[in-house]
Amino acid sequence: MNQQTAPTPSVIPAKPIPIPSDLARPFWVALQRKELHLQRCDACGFFNHPPRISCPRCHGHAFTWTQVTPEGTVYSYTIVHRPPVPAFKSEVPYAVALVDITGTNVRLLSNLLAAKEELRVGLQVEIVFDDVNQDITLFRFKPKSADNTAGSR
Numbered sequence: 246m247n248q249q250t251a252p253t254p255s256v257i258p259a260k261p262i263p264i265p266s267d268l269a270r271p272f273w274v275a276l277q278r279k280e281l282h283l284q285r286c287d288a289c290g291f292f293n294h295p296p297r298i299s300c301p302r303c304h305g306h307a308f309t310w311t312q313v314t315p316e317g318t319v320y321s322y323t324i325v326h327r328p329p330v331p332a333f334k335s336e337v338p339y340a341v342a343l344v345d346i347t348g349t350n351v352r353l354l355s356n357l358l359a360a361k362e363e364l365r366v367g368l369q370v371e372i373v374f375d376d377v378n379q380d381i382t383l384f385r386f387k388p389k390s391a392d393n394t395a396g397s398r
């Protein structure tokens with residue numbers, strides 16, 4: 246046989262999508278409503294993220310899902326040049342940041358949608374809600390605008 250191997254089709258693979266656990270479901274449901282909710286210990290007020298079955302600070306077992314302000318301060322960031330999986334190949338380079346969420350002890354990790362020149366530790370950011378499908382909304386960060394009308398005209 247002289248059959249040549251067909252070239253691999255250039256199919257763009259799908260990006261991985263989170264599968265919420267029962268414990269974390271309220272976090273994901275709140276994101277669909279464009280809100281940020283975190284699990285907070287009823288006994289000591291500590292915010293857990295990711296959510297847990299017992300508080301790491303006081304070992305309490307009672308929690309309340311609490312809405313928090315969807316903004317924060319960049320603790321650290323990096324620029325990704327090598328895609329972690331092929332699905333992100335067309336996205337590189339992109340910035341990823343650890344953000345201290347205002348009024349909580351929680352530090353979240355996600356994309357930081359900002360120009361390279363804007364990136365810095367201490368940058369004030371807000372959450373952008375991204376409906377990736379009908380079941381999952383992701384959160385990403387963008388620089389907080391001091392005046393929402395600035396630069397829009």
Ligand SMILES: [Zn+2]
Nearest residue numbers: 286289300303
């Ligand atoms: Zn606690």
